[in-house]
Amino acid sequence: MSGAVPDYQMTAWLMAVCWRGMDSREQTDWTHLMWKSGKSIPRQSTGDYWIDKHSTGGVGDKTSLILVPLLRTITDECLGKGRVKFPMISGRGLGHTGGTLDKLESVPGFSCRLSLQQSSKLLEQHGFFMVGQTDEIAPADRRIYALRDATSTVDSIPLIISSILSKKLAESLNGIVFDVKVGSGAFMKNQSDATELAKGLVAASKHQGLEAVALVTDMNTPIGTSIGNSVEVWECWEFLKGQRDSELEQLVIALGSHMLSLASNGKYDLKSCEALLLEALSTLKCQRTFVEMFENQNGDWHEFEKIMAKGSAEHEEIIFRAPQSGLFLSCDALKIGKWVHQRGGGRNTASDAIDPWVGAILLKKCGEKVEKDEPIARVRLRKGDWSEQVELQLAEAFQWSAQPSSKKPLIHEVIV
Amino acid sequence: MSGAVPDYQMTAWLMAVCWRGMDSREQTDWTHLMWKSGKSIPRQSTGDYWIDKHSTGGVGDKTSLILVPLLRTITDECLGKGRVKFPMISGRGLGHTGGTLDKLESVPGFSCRLSLQQSSKLLEQHGFFMVGQTDEIAPADRRIYALRDATSTVDSIPLIISSILSKKLAESLNGIVFDVKVGSGAFMKNQSDATELAKGLVAASKHQGLEAVALVTDMNTPIGTSIGNSVEVWECWEFLKGQRDSELEQLVIALGSHMLSLASNGKYDLKSCEALLLEALSTLKCQRTFVEMFENQNGDWHEFEKIMAKGSAEHEEIIFRAPQSGLFLSCDALKIGKWVHQRGGGRNTASDAIDPWVGAILLKKCGEKVEKDEPIARVRLRKGDWSEQVELQLAEAFQWSAQPSSKKPLIHEVIV
Numbered sequence: 001m002s003g004a005v006p007d008y009q010m011t012a013w014l015m016a017v018c019w020r021g022m023d024s025r026e027q028t029d030w031t032h033l034m035w036k037s038g039k040s041i042p043r044q045s046t047g048d049y050w051i052d053k054h055s056t057g058g059v060g061d062k063t064s065l066i067l068v069p070l071l072r073t074i075t076d077e078c079l080g081k082g083r084v085k086f087p088m089i090s091g092r093g094l095g096h097t098g099g100t101l102d103k104l105e106s107v108p109g110f111s112c113r114l115s116l117q118q119s120s121k122l123l124e125q126h127g128f129f130m131v132g133q134t135d136e137i138a139p140a141d142r143r144i145y146a147l148r149d150a151t152s153t154v155d156s157i158p159l160i161i162s163s164i165l166s167k168k169l170a171e172s173l174n175g176i177v178f179d180v181k182v183g184s185g186a187f188m189k190n191q192s193d194a195t196e197l198a199k200g201l202v203a204a205s206k207h208q209g210l211e212a213v214a215l216v217t218d219m220n221t222p223i224g225t226s227i228g229n230s231v232e233v234w235e236c237w238e239f240l241k242g243q244r245d246s247e248l249e250q251l252v253i254a255l256g257s258h259m260l261s262l263a264s265n266g267k268y269d270l271k272s273c274e275a276l277l278l279e280a281l282s283t284l285k286c287q288r289t290f291v292e293m294f295e296n297q298n299g300d301w302h303e304f305e306k307i308m309a310k311g312s313a314e315h316e317e318i319i320f321r322a323p324q325s326g327l328f329l330s331c332d333a334l335k336i337g338k339w340v341h342q343r344g345g346g347r348n349t350a351s352d353a354i355d356p357w358v359g360a361i362l363l364k365k366c367g368e369k370v371e372k373d374e375p376i377a378r379v380r381l382r383k384g385d386w387s388e389q390v391e392l393q394l395a396e397a398f399q400w401s402a403q404p405s406s407k408k409p410l411i412h413e414v415i416v
Numbered sequence: 417m418s419g420a421v422p423d424y425q426m427t428a429w430l431m432a433v434c435w436r437g438m439d440s441r442e443q444t445d446w447t448h449l450m451w452k453s454g455k456s457i458p459r460q461s462t463g464d465y466w467i468d469k470h471s472t473g474g475v476g477d478k479t480s481l482i483l484v485p486l487l488r489t490i491t492d493e494c495l496g497k498g499r500v501k502f503p504m505i506s507g508r509g510l511g512h513t514g515g516t517l518d519k520l521e522s523v524p525g526f527s528c529r530l531s532l533q534q535s536s537k538l539l540e541q542h543g544f545f546m547v548g549q550t551d552e553i554a555p556a557d558r559r560i561y562a563l564r565d566a567t568s569t570v571d572s573i574p575l576i577i578s579s580i581l582s583k584k585l586a587e588s589l590n591g592i593v594f595d596v597k598v599g600s601g602a603f604m605k606n607q608s609d610a611t612e613l614a615k616g617l618v619a620a621s622k623h624q625g626l627e628a629v630a631l632v633t634d635m636n637t638p639i640g641t642s643i644g645n646s647v648e649v650w651e652c653w654e655f656l657k658g659q660r661d662s663e664l665e666q667l668v669i670a671l672g673s674h675m676l677s678l679a680s681n682g683k684y685d686l687k688s689c690e691a692l693l694l695e696a697l698s699t700l701k702c703q704r705t706f707v708e709m710f711e712n713q714n715g716d717w718h719e720f721e722k723i724m725a726k727g728s729a730e731h732e733e734i735i736f737r738a739p740q741s742g743l744f745l746s747c748d749a750l751k752i753g754k755w756v757h758q759r760g761g762g763r764n765t766a767s768d769a770i771d772p773w774v775g776a777i778l779l780k781k782c783g784e785k786v787e788k789d790e791p792i793a794r795v796r797l798r799k800g801d802w803s804e805q806v807e808l809q810l811a812e813a814f815q816w817s818a819q820p821s822s823k824k825p826l827i828h829e830v831i832v
Contacts, residue, residue: 009426012567015431149430 001038001140005323007147013145013155022158027200028207030158034166035208037140041087041120043172049263050085051175053255054168056160056197057097059185059337060222062232064088064100066239066252068128068287070275071259074280076127084263086128087119087171089137093346093354095339096185096199098232106230106356107277108307110299110340116170138166157193162202165208175211175262178202178257181414182221185333191216196414197369213258216413217251221353221366222333227343228359231380234308235361240287245365253277258414262396316383320394322364325372327400329364343381344395355382360394367404417453417555423563428559430569438574443616444623446574450582451624453556456538457503459588465679466501467591472513472576472613473513475601475753476531477640478648480504481517483670484544486707487675490696492543500679502544503535503551503587509770512601512753514648517548522646522772524723526715532586542712554582573609577616581624591627591678593671594618598828599636601729601749607632614831626655632669632829637782637831638749640664643777644761647796650724651777656703661781666826669693674830686733725761728773737809738780741788743816745780751813752776758809759797771798776810783820 022030043050051071055061066185068086071193075084090112093099101112110301112132116121123130133142141163145226147153168176178201181187182194198214205212224245259272268276291301322329339345344355361378364370379394438446450468459466467487471477473777484502484762485791489667490502509515528548530538538545551558564570565699584592594617597603598610615628620742640661642651655664671688684692696702707717727733738745777794795810 006566007422009425009429009567010567011424012431016435017426019432020434147424150422153428255806361754 002145010144011151014151014156014159016149017158018153018156020357024203024207026160027161027204029170031162031165031204031208034138034140034144034162035169037166037396038138038170039116039136040170041116041123041198048083049079049175049265050083050087050171050173051177051259051263052086052088052168052171053175053177053179053259054164055155056164056181056187057091057093057099058181058219058223059096059098059333060224060227060232061098061179061181062224062226062236063101063248063252063255064090064102064130064180065233065236066248067256067259068130068238069240070252070277070280070295071106071256071263072289073283073285074260074276075263077280078276079264079267082127083194084127085123087123087173088128088130089119089133089167089171090130091133092350094350095348096334096341096346097216098227098229098337098346100130102230102354102356103229104130104294104297104299107294107299107301107304110294111297111304113322114297118254122127122296126292128293130293130297133167137170141166149331157197157200160197161204164201165204169206169208169210172209175259176205177258177262178212179212179251179255180216182216183218184335185222185337186219195413195415198413199328202415209405211262213262214415215254215258215411216415217254218410218412219333222336222362223251223333224389225362225365226359227257227336227362228380229306229356230308231355231359231361233304237287237290240281241292242282244281248411249281254411263367307357311380314383315357316382316386318379318381318386320377320379320391321373322370322376323372323395324400325370327370327402328368328404329368329376330366330399330401330405331362332397332399339394339397343385343390360383366406368370369404417479417559418539420575426560427563427567427569430567430572430575431565434569434572439450440619440623443574443577443620447578447585447620447624450554450556450560450578451808452581454554455532455552456586457532457539457588457802459710463553464499464501465590465681466503466587467593467679468502468584468587469503469593469595469675469677470580471505471595472580472603473509474597474598474635474639475512475514475749476640477514477595477597477649478519478640478642478665479595479598479668480506480546481519481652481706481709483672483675483825484546484585485656485702485709486668486693487672487679489699489701490676490692491679494692495683498543500543501539503539503589505535505583505587506545507549511764512750512757512762513603513644513647514753514762515547516729518770518772519648520546521711522713523647523710523717523720525715525719526710530713538712542708543644544709546709546713549583549674551584557582569764573613575826576613577620580617584621585624585626589626590766591675592621593674593678594628594630595667595671596630596632596686597635599634599749599824601634601638601753611829611831614829618831621635626737627678629678630831631670631674631827632831633670634824634826634828636750636824637747638778639646641778642775643756643778644796645770645772646720647775647777648723649720653703653706654662655741656697656706658698660697663826665697670827671780681753688730690782723773724734727796728800731773731796732802733804734795734797736793736795736807737789737792738786738792739788739811739814741786742784743818744820745784745786745792746782746815746817746821747778747810748813748815755813759801759806774798783823785806785820
């Protein structure tokens with residue numbers, strides 16, 4: 001940050017890490033330096049427990065939006081009001097993957113551009129916040145990421161670990177749960193890379209004094225039934241009102257129970273945590289906290305509800321129907337993610353604008369048998385954008401087979 | 417060279433090559449690009465054969481100064497006047513290794529800063545030239561070398577190969593003989609690296625259409641009896657007048673016979689070449705050509721002879737004697753090279769000036785049994801530079817043992 005290391009030395013070093021890796025000591029020291037290039041959320045030790053969850057990014061991954069109100073509700077009740085806090089600094093989507101901030105911002109007025117001080121105040125008042133990275137947080141990571149992006153050194157697992165952790169450490173956490181995605185729609189395409197990343201994240205977190213758990217979870221098909229920004233927020237809302245995709249529920253319960261278990265400091269085992277979470281899912285308190293999540297940061301939930309009910313004036317909804325009969329459906333996370341991205345729901349570079357109203361809602365579950373002309377998806381896109389080519393691209397996101405494909409388990413592995 | 421690739425991408429790529437290597441096609445294409453970033457000596461195809469010799473650098477390595485006049489003499493006689501030409505673009509010394517240009521420049525007035533056009537004219541007139549690299553030759557190599565130097569990517573064998581060849585290809589050669597040094601005083605410290613470099617140089621040369629041979633030769637002890645600039649020129653002169661160090665002779669004959677054999681296009685086998693060379697070594701013609709080598713490029717040989725005879729006014733000569741009795745001597749190439757370098761005979765950066773009069777002349781051969789107080793070296797250094805510490809450092813360059821150490825063979829390997 002002082003300029004003493006020129007970019008051309010930094011990139012040579014990055015490439016060396018790419019091919020040579022880092023040992024545990026190097027990973028720890030480097031992560032620490034990256035973190036300390038910036039500021040952290042100020043914290044007095046008052047016996048409370050700060051926890052976050054981090055996903056490596058996927059398609060339709062909306063779990064954070066459910067987990068925060070859900071855990072806030074339970075922990076207040078079971079562990080004492082305000083004892084557990086959720087300082088969530090999230091990222092934006094890039095390419096075919098979505099980002100929590102983009103989803104939150106589909107609610108008109110919602111602001112996630114808060115300083116650390118403003119975030120701190122929110123955390124004190126409400127026990128959580130949902131904000132974006134600021135220039136104060138790990139500035140070295142931003143500079144280095146730009147160099148990695150320009151030198152094909154993004155894929156290095158030790159560099160990914162230090163990049164993720166440098167930002168998470170700024171949250172002054174006690175514990176963290178990682179959701180390492182693996183599959184077509186994930187950054188990690190194969191199990192062994194995902195396991196390596198998961199183990200590395202847990203080990204590096206522990207070296208920095210955090211409690212940590214990582215789940216390696218499947219990302220070959222989208223999570224839940226919606227892909228896009230506003231549609232995912234809406235799915236979360238309906239989820240909390242009782243209309244739940246079973247896989248999304250499974251993932252929420254899995255991640256949430258590990259978070260709750262860590263925060264309870266041994267008071268609850270995983271089984272009890274699961275039971276507590278399932279019970280809390282149907283409470284009105286949860287729904288209220290979900291709405292507060294937006295309103296605390298200036299989001300106009302009622303305006304959002306109105307738009308979702310009557311539809312945006314500039315967009316239209318198309319029913320996409322099965323082109324053939326008696327076949328089993330599967331939906332590819334990468335392809336449907338790219339399709340929504342290309343319709344305007346994603347961005348190519350960090351400075352691109354996003355269209356929050358674009359998205360796809362799956363009407364059939366992956367693995368279901370479908371008859372010809374049955375509706376399989378409702379898609380929202382800008383008026384005039386629908387064409388034969390766009391339809392063909394959408395059709396390619398769905399695969400058909402005579403046999404139900406053997407579905408991979410949702411949770412592949414848990415690293416503690 | 418157009419600026420389209422920023423330095424930070426170039427260095428990342430260099431580091432990737434460092435750890436990943438290059439395959440044969442990559443090596444060929446990259447070398448070609450480096451070469452074509454600059455100009456070459458213009459050449460009409462008139463049936464002549466252009467050949468050079470390249471050493472990877474050592475201590476006391478003066479073979480080029482002998483090989484050029486020697487081969488010029490023989491080829492004119494045996495293969496036809498002017499049929500073989502020796503366009504020699506040489507380098508300067510860096511650190512403990514010497515450079516041919518620095519040695520040549522110890523002759524007052526000698527100029528090696530010639531343009532390609534001036535060099536071309538010399539080659540036409542005299543059949544050889546001894547010049548330095550100009551900005552016209554492989555400018556990409558110079559820019560990339562500066563980046564390699566700043567990013568610890570100098571040691572990469574594929575990058576060394578392309579760097580060497582890009583400059584040699586500018587000589588528009590038909591054939592080349594490489595002397596790849598291995599040992600304490602060489603860039604390559606171990607045999608396997610040296611063999612890899614030698615094989616790579618030969619393969620890459622052949623891919624560019626050149627005939628090529630590489631010798632892997634020992635560089636644990638200095639070559640010949642003198643180390644330094646003027647003293648090495650003088651050793652060559654005495655060598656041609658009949659006072660020959662046997663190892664230097666062996667190396668000259670080995671390198672020279674491969675050069676002559678290539679240039680003869682099958683007319684002479686290696687055995688005949690060796691015989692021809694040994695015979696030519698004692699001719700007056702050879703001595704005359706040696707002096708011409710300097711005079712062609714404005715060097716004042718008589719002035720040089722005068723200084724060597726009466727000594728330089730600013731320097732003194734010290735006799736260094738054996739500190740103990742009845743032990744076998746060995747001299748470490750790296751340590752004696754560094755000692756001369758530190759006395760002013762070498763440079764740390766390319767822009768440093770060199771003191772041509774500083775040097776060491778070994779009076780005993782490595783492996784010889786020496787009695788206490790016998791003179792083992794005459795050293796020349798700046799007046800006032802001699803001190804107890806300088807003497808101690810010099811003493812460290814010599815090792816003593818009760819048994820004669822088993823000397824490594826001079827020629828380790830020949831790659832054709």
